[in-house]
Amino acid sequence: MKKRAQEVERALDVLLPLPEGPEKRLIEAMRYAVLGGGKRLRGFLVMEVASLFSVAPACAARVAASVEMLHAYSLVHDDLPAMDDDDLRRGQPSCHKAFDEATAILAGDALLTRAFEVLVDVDTHSDSQARCELVAALGAASGARGMVGGQMIDMLSEGQDLSGAEVTRLQALKTGRLIQYSAEAGAILGRAPSHQRHLIAAFGRDLGAAFQIADDILDTEGTAEEIGKTAGKDEAAGKATMVSIMGLEQARAHASMLAEQAANYLSSFGEKAANLVALTDFVVSRRS
Amino acid sequence: MKKRAQEVERALDVLLPLPEGPEKRLIEAMRYAVLGGGKRLRGFLVMEVASLFSVAPACAARVAASVEMLHAYSLVHDDLPAMDDDDLRRGQPSCHKAFDEATAILAGDALLTRAFEVLVDVDTHSDSQARCELVAALGAASGARGMVGGQMIDMLSEGQDLSGAEVTRLQALKTGRLIQYSAEAGAILGRAPSHQRHLIAAFGRDLGAAFQIADDILDTEGTAEEIGKTAGKDEAAGKATMVSIMGLEQARAHASMLAEQAANYLSSFGEKAANLVALTDFVVSRRS
Incomplete structure (x- = not known):
């Protein structure tokens, strides 16, 4: 995972050169x-799924960088004072703290734009055609009926009693949709046949x-300290989560079940998917 | 222009259906x-240039709607308290006043995403290939080295003495770049030959x-009341404009010269470009 992260970061570095001037x-x-x-995680998914379909790593790394830009934009905007108002991100001051609010809004906007570009x-x-498909799928995963819509519902439902189905x-x-997209993007790049596309999509979803x-x-x-952002936020904000609904033990068991199910979708890919199967373990056992 | 605006608004209405739910x-x-x-204006440009190259109006109207979404997103974010802090837009409360700040940030994000989608x-x-070109050109016009970058420079340079070249x-x-893009998008849609692409780009720039x-x-x-937004903002914010640098009369003459030059780029298109030539007059004579 570390090696993949370095490849993605190299691509990001190249795609965002520092200019002179204002x-x-x-x-x-x-x-x-x-x-x-x-x-x-998202970049890793793109790269690993792409490698299942023999996509050139340099090509996959750019798509991975695009997804990481989109993810970063969403964190920058979510942390803003008018949104979740969070001062800490990845153990560092969040973007509007390190710079200022206006710069954080614009940096998020520019990252979102650059992701599509x-x-x-x-x-x-x-x-x-593959490039258009990538754009369409990213738009669907991140727009009003995807990530942004989810953030809106999240804010509207603070302090409300949501059911398990509503939280899901x-x-x-x-x-979920951006993680699923990351997996699917690798399959789109690899022109995977439709039954394999469906397996990858189901894997990404779970x-x-x-x-x-x-x-x-x-x-x-x-x-x-462990998680690099403010802890206990959901409870403090009165947000319903699977933990508040199911309790800690049940939630843990449910996550493990989903991770196992995700791994099962990959069985037909055999040894080539070993890193992705290991990832399903990692996501439920990680401490940060 | 009114007829074109209606076509664009019909497309926008279709592309943004109201869902049920949160x-x-x-x-x-x-x-x-x-x-x-x-x-x-931007939608009109797309439609009129596209019609020079016999693009189907329904197709051009979607691209026009996309540009108008992008333009609207930029206004919503520019009006935010952390940015220009403006309560009035098109004679109505700006988005964060009519809704709230978090909703305005998210609505802007979602409009930007939808524009690409x-x-x-x-x-x-x-x-x-044409669709990819449209996305690439929109990204270039609106990202860190386009509109968003311009907004950043604008905020950093408040109260500073800019030269005429810097303001330009x-x-x-x-x-400028989004207006130029609107014209170019029509030419991209119409697969215009490269010498005509250049004429249209130069027209759009001026x-x-x-x-x-x-x-x-x-x-x-x-x-x-006339302009539908707060007047005298630039002077109050200590922003350098061509008016503050050249004085009112010189600025007026310079704008007329640019409009005339823009019209000249269209001469080889003859009568078909009459609406676009009329537009060059309109932009410098309008009162709102």
């Missing part, structure tokens, strides 16, 4: 947000759901 | 921002520059 501060804020550490510039051997839907939108429940468990159990 | 508020804010009036879904007779560059980034100077003149001379 726009330098904006690019600095973008680089601060996207190059300041993180597990690169990078996708249509990926070298897919002139297969522009909210989290599928807010976190992995994303397991990841989010594990995140909620960490928010309850972890310390800020 | 994400409704987000789409309402998006619709409020993008369907709340406006001249539709719509572009790759345009029916270009399976010409996915700032405005080219902040407003039209955009003329438009921005005219906007600065209106900000100095107009009333809030």
